[in-house]
Amino acid sequence: MSKSTQANLEMDAQAEFDALRQRAAALGVIPQQIAMAPDGRVRMAVLDYARFAGDLPPAGYISLGLCTRSIAPISRQSRQGTLSGVLRPGSVILSPPDEGATVRWDRCRMIAIGIDPEGLDERLNLADSRRLLSSAALRIHRDPLLTAIMTALWHESAVNGLSGDFFDHCIGRVFSRLGELAGDPPTRRRDRPLTAAQVIKVKEFIATHLEEGAGVAAMAALVGRDPASFSRAFRDATGLPPHQFLTNARMAQAEALLRDGMSVTATATAVGYTNPSKFSAAYQRYRGTKPSRCRQT
Template sequence: MPALAAQLQRETGHPALGTHASDDGGIVLLRHRFEASEGRMGHPDQLRLGLALAGGGPLHQRTALGRLQERWRPGQFNLVLPGDAGSYASPAVDLLGIAIDTRLHPQAAQLLAPLLPLATRLHEDPVIASVLQALWSSAQADACLPGFLQQGSAVLLHRLGQLAGQTPAPPPASTPLSARRLRQLEEFIDAHRAEALDVAALAAAVGMEASAFGRALRAASGQSPYVFLTRRRMHWAASALLQGYVVTDVALAAGYANPSKFSAAFRRVMGCTPSMWGLR
């Protein structure tokens, strides 16, 4: 087995659903079902592109090029450039990917600089998806002509270059909300739990403008202001229910005049209805 293919097999932790390597071993096509995981990422010489086919969820990456924090959905691809080392936390995902060793394919290395705008976001493109699927189908049918993976990777790189030219530069990374301000925010929510709070009120509680506050909170917690507010209230509600308080009273105390809306929010956050939680 070529060195690159063997390395990818080791990284998957157990046998992949299939791998196909170019004649020189420098390009590998891989299909695999990855479990949710986290750890170190990046390789000094490999370009990796992964298309989610099924599964998905929150993907977090922090590398030399920046921070990626998005929900990975089927049909979206993630691009990791050579030398972009860092850490990741990935959801379970059924993935079709390609890896290119730029030491064996220096023409790929020459195209890397224009691709930098693509490395800190997830993308969806029918051309990328179609080319990967065509490569996989041909490989599975044993219908690959000599140089087929090389030609396919060249098409993928060309398309990535087109996408990079169309992709606006991402906005500058926001400074995360400080630990002190996070505590202030939590204390404010607790003190005004039964009140109708909006983003402007939450931002004012920590002395910030609303849009900057939203970006800073997401950078610190990975949550929008509304999600942060709801989760804080629901965790308080869960504690109150375990102490024996009636669901309707807890709903009102958490700012919900409509018990059914409270129940729906509680189930989203805690995974079960308030009545079932109170039986624990």
């Protein structure tokens, strides 16, 4: 990616960040934490909601909310229909990107995820996400799997940031689950599988690009595929999505370097982490021990 392209993405992300804060302030919502993908395509936040009644303008992005604190009555009336009920910790609600509504809610805390709808069906390999959004927006979902996925997304963002590949995989699972709960699983297209030679080629590429970080787009280009279909085909071939395969390779290499006596900071850099603290957290999560202890042994 060129420096000018990177700068433009950062400017777009900052504009999205500012718009999110302005929208929250207009609704009496206080953001406690905000995370934003570099391209602004995905944003996440922990939001404290005060009591509110009034008009909610369209957000321009798909909004998923997980209630994490308080029991709060909520109602939302739009041209699609009416949602009315009570939010409890673990409840999940959804709002389509282009739909305003008249709303009323009580005090609560939410983990909110905003997803750019542009190209969503292609990214997630869905046939018609819009129909699914319309039906899912009229229910309060109380489902342990949805709760677990959204909680995992937030915790993962604190360690590795908002990875497009990881988020597309998890958001795809959210949509699949919403479809299952509605008795109408979203239709998926069939991807062309990767050949054995292509899988080997990608694995070798990952192994030789741990320090700079082998992006999914680069992996896909290596075998002449678009990132979305490549990610699905790679997962079908290896059992792991590309981001997880890359992380596993980084952790395996890190363990070898630490056992050879390399410092934690140098090891973090060698396997593509610019922040030693994030590396240590990721290493402990994947290996079950701190990198410093691995080095001592």
